Amino acid sequence: MTDFHRYSAQNSRKSAFFTLASFILLGVLISAVCFYFFDPNVAAISGLSISAIIIVILYFNASRVAVSLSHAKEVDASQEPMLHNIIEEMTIASGITKPKVYVIEDAALNAFAAGDAKKGHVVFTRGILGALNRDELQGVAAHELSHLRNGDSKLMTIVASVGLAIGVIADIASRMFLFGGNNNNNNSGPLAIVAIVVAIAGIILAPLLAVLIQSAISREREWLADSTAVGMTRNPTGLRKALETLANPDAITRPVKAHQSTSHLWITEPLLGFNSKDSKERKKNKKDGKKPKPSKFSTHPPLEDRIQRLKDQEVIGG
Amino acid sequence: MVTGLIILGVVVVIGVIGFVLYNSLVSLRNKVQEGWAQIDVQLTRRADLIPNLISTVKGYASHESQVLRDVTEARSAVQGAGTPVEAAAANDGLSSALGRLFAVSEGYPDLKASTNFLQLQEELTATENKVAYARQYYNNAVNEMNTKIETVPTNIIAKFGSFPRAEYFTAPNETVRAVPKVEF
Numbered sequence: 001m002t003d004f005h006r007y008s009a010q011n012s013r014k015s016a017f018f019t020l021a022s023f024i025l026l027g028v029l030i031s032a033v034c035f036y037f038f039d040p041n042v043a044a045i046s047g048l049s050i051s052a053i054i055i056v057i058l059y060f061n062a063s064r065v066a067v068s069l070s071h072a073k074e075v076d077a078s079q080e081p082m083l084h085n086i087i088e089e090m091t092i093a094s095g096i097t098k099p100k101v102y103v104i105e106d107a108a109l110n111a112f113a114a115g116d117a118k119k120g121h122v123v124f125t126r127g128i129l130g131a132l133n134r135d136e137l138q139g140v141a142a143h144e145l146s147h148l149r150n151g152d153s154k155l156m157t158i159v160a161s162v163g164l165a166i167g168v169i170a171d172i173a174s175r176m177f178l179f180g181g182n183n184n185n186n187n188s189g190p191l192a193i194v195a196i197v198v199a200i201a202g203i204i205l206a207p208l209l210a211v212l213i214q215s216a217i218s219r220e221r222e223w224l225a226d227s228t229a230v231g232m233t234r235n236p237t238g239l240r241k242a243l244e245t246l247a248n249p250d251a252i253t254r255p256v257k258a259h260q261s262t263s264h265l266w267i268t269e270p271l272l273g274f275n276s277k278d279s280k281e282r283k284k285n286k287k288d289g290k291k292p293k294p295s296k297f298s299t300h301p302p303l304e305d306r307i308q309r310l311k312d313q314e315v316i317g318g
Numbered sequence: 319m320v321t322g323l324i325i326l327g328v329v330v331v332i333g334v335i336g337f338v339l340y341n342s343l344v345s346l347r348n349k350v351q352e353g354w355a356q357i358d359v360q361l362t363r364r365a366d367l368i369p370n371l372i373s374t375v376k377g378y379a380s381h382e383s384q385v386l387r388d389v390t391e392a393r394s395a396v397q398g399a400g401t402p403v404e405a406a407a408a409n410d411g412l413s414s415a416l417g418r419l420f421a422v423s424e425g426y427p428d429l430k431a432s433t434n435f436l437q438l439q440e441e442l443t444a445t446e447n448k449v450a451y452a453r454q455y456y457n458n459a460v461n462e463m464n465t466k467i468e469t470v471p472t473n474i475i476a477k478f479g480s481f482p483r484a485e486y487f488t489a490p491n492e493t494v495r496a497v498p499k500v501e502f
Binding site for chain 2: 081082085086088089090092093095134232234
């Protein structure tokens with residue numbers, strides 16, 4: 001239990017830092033664009049306020065699209081009694097409102113959650129329902145409901161959208177600086193020079209940093225969801241065995257209709273699946289007994305590391 | 319004049335602190351009651367499933383009367399329990415009686431294949447798990463409230479506002495850290 005609390009606190013701090021970083025990045029970028037029209041002070045203020053407005057708007061409109069993108073169908077308790085029971089158990093353990101339950105008719109092994117603690121959606125593929133036993137499914141359900149309880153799905157949707165916004169604005173800004181005509185802003189002092197340097201650096205680095213931040217937050221959130229799930233079920237073994245099934249090199253984790261922008265929502269990275277480089281690497285690693293290399297651009301920590309951390313908790317006694 | 323204002327200020331501050339502490343105790347008491355209601359719902363649901371289970375099992379394994387009688391008795395104990403401690407003990411009794419019933423049912427392939435039986439088994443597993451999770455929430459709330467009732471300064475408010483200690487949902491002969499898990 002102490003371990004679970006330590007991880008939670010650690011991850012919350014990191015995520016707060018990353019969210020702030022996203023906000024500042026977006027703010028600096030918009031400021032850079034504004035600097036083209038106004039003097040540095042006005043540009044900085046308007047940049048930060050536009051950034052704040054964008055983040056607030058995204059917060060209230062996020063995650064509705066994710067479920068419809070996956071072509072999931074809602075199921076009631078008479079169609080999937082066990083799945084509904086498991087979700088209800090985890091609802092009691094987590095103290096959130098029972099989310100709506102969906103199934104994707106797809107042989108892939110995966111699941112995801114969207115929404116928040118009050119209005120959540122959890123989606124399972126037909127494949128994962130067939131491949132895992134009750135305890136394992138409970139671990140997966142606990143992981144997904146942890147995302148809802150911790151506000152991850154919402155946060156990640158915002159972060160992804162901010163990333164997109166940063167990309168678009170950086171593009172606009174670079175065109176303006178390269179092909180811009182008359183610059184009305186003639187005040188040339190040390191402040192203006194600093195502002196220009198910051199603006200150019202921002203335009204070049206912002207989109208790259210955005211992707212790195214997005215992936216880093218996502219990985220932190222996955223760790224947090226794994227540890228919260230163990231806190232909820234008091235049973236690290238269920239989730240560990242489920243992840244082992246998913247880590248099997250022959251497991252297909254990529255649903256046919258998974259959309260790239262929802263990658264961070266799934267329990268395992270849906271776009272690295274069967275026949276992909278990831279799967280081949282996993283097979284090779286298994287043969288050589290090597291540990292996989294974590295990528296800075298990956299939205300999930302390596303499954304092998306997640307399994308190892310759950311094993312550690314089993315030894316401690318969860 | 320100045321002293322009067324200072325005294326008035328001190329009284330107002332103490333009053334506000336008192337209100338805040340009182341309200342925190344009330345919200346904890348509500349949390350405990352909410353937690354108990356959740357356990358109660360599941361215990362009732364579990365007891366309601368038993369008659370159906372008994373009649374299903376009787377259809378396939380009528381001569382296992384001892385096990386069936388144990389389950390029926392354990393069920394009435396759950397329904398008759400008054401305090402959380404009694405309810406916890408009765409619930410544990412029901413769990414072990416059901417465990418024996420499901421162990422016996424292994425010897426009847428027809429029973430094990432019956433859809434009705436499988437559904438009941440799933441429902442009973444689910445309610446047992448729900449009781450276990452609701453119990454975590456309830457016992458945490460009780461712990462939080464009892465600590466506040468016993469520690470300074472809330473203990474003063476608790477004394478005057480009649481906030482009694484709440485009882486844990488724990489049977490006398492088990493530990494709070496028992497792992498809530500069922501495997502059939």
